[in-house]
Amino acid sequence: VKLRLQVNGAARADDVEPRLLLADYLRDVVGLTGTLVGCDTSSCGACTVLLEGRAVKSCTVLAVQAEGRSVTTIEGLAGPDRLHPVQEAFRACHGLQCGFCTPGMVLAAVSLLAECPQPTEAEVRRGLEGNLCRCTGYHNIVRAVLAAAAASAR
Amino acid sequence: VIPAAFAYQRAGSVAEALALLEAPGGDAAVLAGGHSLLPMMKLRRTRPARLVDIGPCAGELGGIAVEGSEVVIGALVTHHALATSPLVAGQVPILAAAAALVGDPQVRRRGTVGGSLSHADPAADLPGVALALGATVVVAGPAGRRRVPAAEFFVARNRTAMAPGELLVEVRVPAVAGARWSYQRLTRRPVGGPRHRRHGGRVRPAGCRRHGPTRRPQGQPGVPPPSRRSPDSPGARRSAALRARARQAGRTASMMRSRDPRAGRRTCRVPVAAGARYVDAVNDREVIDAFVNQESRAAFGATVHVEADVLILDGWWHAILRISPDVFVMRNETPPSTTTLLDDAAAAFTDRGLQCVGEDHPLIQPITYTAISLGAASWTVWATDAATADAAFRVKLTTETEFVAAEPGVLGTESALGFSAELGGARRLSGLPSSVILTVGVETARADELALQFPDCRLESRSFEEMPPEACGALIPNLIIVDATDQVGRDWAMEVRASACGRFLPVLGVVRDGGPPLGTDGALEADAPVDAWIEPLRAMLPA
Numbered sequence A: 001v002k003l004r005l006q007v008n009g010a011a012r013a014d015d016v017e018p019r020l021l022l023a024d025y026l027r028d029v030v031g032l033t034g035t036l037v038g039c040d041t042s043s044c045g046a047c048t049v050l051l052e053g054r055a056v057k058s059c060t061v062l063a064v065q066a067e068g069r070s071v072t073t074i075e076g077l078a079g080p081d082r083l084h085p086v087q088e089a090f091r092a093c094h095g096l097q098c099g100f101c102t103p104g105m106v107l108a109a110v111s112l113l114a115e116c117p118q119p120t121e122a123e124v125r126r127g128l129e130g131n132l133c134r135c136t137g138y139h140n141i142v143r144a145v146l147a148a149a150a151a152s153a154r
Numbered sequence B: 001v002i003p004a005a006f007a008y009q010r011a012g013s014v015a016e017a018l019a020l021l022e023a024p025g026g027d028a029a030v031l032a033g034g035h036s037l038l039p040m041m042k043l044r045r046t047r048p049a050r051l052v053d054i055g056p057c058a059g060e061l062g063g064i065a066v067e068g069s070e071v072v073i074g075a076l077v078t079h080h081a082l083a084t085s086p087l088v089a090g091q092v093p094i095l096a097a098a099a100a101l102v103g104d105p106q107v108r109r110r111g112t113v114g115g116s117l118s119h120a121d122p123a124a125d126l127p128g129v130a131l132a133l134g135a136t137v138v139v140a141g142p143a144g145r146r147r148v149p150a151a152e153f154f155v156a157r158n159r160t161a162m163a164p165g166e167l168l169v170e171v172r173v174p175a176v177a178g179a180r181w182s183y184q185r186l187t188r189r190p191v192g193g194p195r196h197r198r199h200g201g202r203v204r205p206a207g208c209r210r211h212g213p214t215r216r217p218q219g220q221p222g223v224p225p226p227s228r229r230s231p232d233s234p235g236a237r238r239s240a241a242l243r244a245r246a247r248q249a250g251r252t253a254s255m256m257r258s259r260d261p262r263a264g265r266r267t268c269r270v271p272v273a274a275g276a277r278y279v280d281a282v283n284d285r286e287v288i289d290a291f292v293n294q295e296s297r298a299a300f301g302a303t304v305h306v307e308a309d310v311l312i313l314d315g316w317w318h319a320i321l322r323i324s325p326d327v328f329v330m331r332n333e334t335p336p337s338t339t340t341l342l343d344d345a346a347a348a349f350t351d352r353g354l355q356c357v358g359e360d361h362p363l364i365q366p367i368t369y370t371a372i373s374l375g376a377a378s379w380t381v382w383a384t385d386a387a388t389a390d391a392a393f394r395v396k397l398t399t400e401t402e403f404v405a406a407e408p409g410v411l412g413t414e415s416a417l418g419f420s421a422e423l424g425g426a427r428r429l430s431g432l433p434s435s436v437i438l439t440v441g442v443e444t445a446r447a448d449e450l451a452l453q454f455p456d457c458r459l460e461s462r463s464f465e466e467m468p469p470e471a472c473g474a475l476i477p478n479l480i481i482v483d484a485t486d487q488v489g490r491d492w493a494m495e496v497r498a499s500a501c502g503r504f505l506p507v508l509g510v511v512r513d514g515g516p517p518l519g520t521d522g523a524l525e526a527d528a529p530v531d532a533w534i535e536p537l538r539a540m541l542p543a
Helices: A022-029 A085-092 A102-115 A121-127 A138-153 B014-022 B037-042 B055-061 B079-084 B086-091 B093-099 B105-110 B113-119 B125-133 B234-251 B253-257 B271-279 B284-293 B341-351 B364-372 B386-400 B423-429 B444-453 B469-475 B487-498 B531-540
Strands: A002-007 A010-015 A048-051 A054-057 A070-072 B007-010 B028-031 B050-053 B064-067 B070-074 B136-141 B144-149 B154-156 B167-174 B185-187 B196-199 B202-205 B209-211 B298-300 B304-307 B310-313 B318-324 B327-331 B355-359 B379-383 B436-440 B458-462 B479-483 B507-511 B522-525
Touching: A022 A048, A048 A102, A054 A102, A054 B105, A085 A102, A085 A138, A102 A121, A102 A138, A102 B105, A121 A138, B014 B028, B014 B050, B014 B055, B014 B136, B014 B167, B028 B037, B064 B086, B070 B086, B070 B113, B079 B093, B079 B105, B079 B113, B086 B093, B093 B125, B113 B125, B113 B167, B125 B167, B284 B298, B284 B304, B284 B310, B284 B341, B310 B341, B318 B341, B318 B364, B318 B386, B327 B341, B327 B364, B327 B386, B341 B355, B355 B386, B364 B379, B364 B386, B379 B386, B436 B444, B444 B458, B444 B531, B469 B487, B479 B487, B479 B531, B487 B507, B507 B531, B522 B531
Parallel strands: A002 A070, B007 B050, B028 B050, B436 B458, B436 B479, B479 B507, B507 B522
Antiparallel strands: A002 A010, A048 A054, A048 A070, B064 B070, B070 B167, B136 B144, B136 B167, B185 B209, B196 B202, B298 B304, B304 B310, B310 B318, B318 B327, B327 B379, B355 B379
């Protein structure tokens, strides 16, 4: 099947099998390996990407379902030589340990802040409930998201 | 994990979707958000020949509107849209509250109302609420549209009254603005932390979690809640009343919207009540009977269910395994739970003429570990006699347990099976070679060359016909090399990822000028000399 979509702002056209998952398309066809596959059962959120600016779990979306849409991965969140404010906040607040969940966490946080620019701590925790961190570094992740929200308010 | 292959068709309108569903080309499934369907397809529980994607019909099926005394919700409305719609919050607040509890934010953005209702999972949030509200499901088919009351729409677990070729287009929910309501969800899924919690000196499972927009107080702080064992405790009376109400609700769905004389308004009962009837289609005793006497491989009761040869009780941590039609092992209950389900099962065994032939046997732990990852526990064996049980265990191990099949005779002595609760440990103890390289579809000459290069490994060479992807577990490979120079091999590489053995194994694809095929971890150049293969292979093998 012919697939046309935008990945990180660039238009692409690829011939894909219908059963190809968006996560595998991004990793294996486009070569963007920042999108990680953890549980592969839409539980862990490591594969989170932005579809039309909203976080989705790309292991449970077929690539063909993204036809005509725009997809943003962690690589496309900021330019190659700078960090997105949420990434900056993760760095400043030590919001990562092993880093496996980080791309998904960051993109879920970006999506959360787009909908709710000044969330409370409880709202951040609920907003990230689809993302698991096996290092259990949730406290610093929540701090990072709150810091990013505060920075954008200034 | 990758779904089985299917043909993909996009429908731009309901009319087009119906035409596609009717078209030839094998059974078709409707794809909306895909958050119920795709997981089922990835697990290969369902393998439709075609998918009809109704995603592009969002304009037609994505609306929420009030019509008279009903709120009309299009099939493609997402859980997120339902949870955040001011209209729903005002007219059917219980629906918004339930939708806000579905999955997580990412799932709610993709999952749709129509998908959740057609999937008919008793554990899902929306079907129970639809029943409680007395909703009506509107289904479009070749002969036009028909309306089905929710109480008739849900037929059984994952089964609805929709015929093939029909499409759920909307759900109509009575507006109940101002009604008093509560939505409580109970989950048996272990939610982390210890599975037991001490409460006033008694132990009870903590796998039950209650959450929702309103919480009932759990008793006074510091005062232990009444035991669930006492039939006279307030908790027991309350749950008995709830069960009775659920039974009645099942018979009369309209009761769910009875008038509350005190409030003078229509009242919604907790959907737990409606859900209970839905789940209760088969009761626990019937499930046990089906499992013990009828060799049932799928059955679903209120607190137990059967998956293949496993009957799972009380969440995940008690189970009965069927080793053969007349040999069973039952996990000893420590600490004892408040249910009598294990007693019921023991009675069913006795009625069949089986007896308890002992507790534990050296082969139980590897079997149960492989079957349900429950190794370190004690089990009671039920069979006609001990010899029959012993024979059945050996058959089960040699035919179904991965790490023994490769070398007959490794069952060996009891000490060789001193099971370390890890398959890797079991393999070391039973003396199997440290590494097995499996080649599939690779020329025999090349495989022989490789065998010479890897004297410390065992090389197994198979053709595609000999080695279907799901069968390679019996060889316990550490590394798989598949000839992916044509489509047969590339398909095989994708399929092996979906089988239990291939999921965590390195797979290398043999290619002619190209990168690693999809589903593989690396590529080997077909025409390169064998020396060029050694280094990438070594890198993939365990140290």
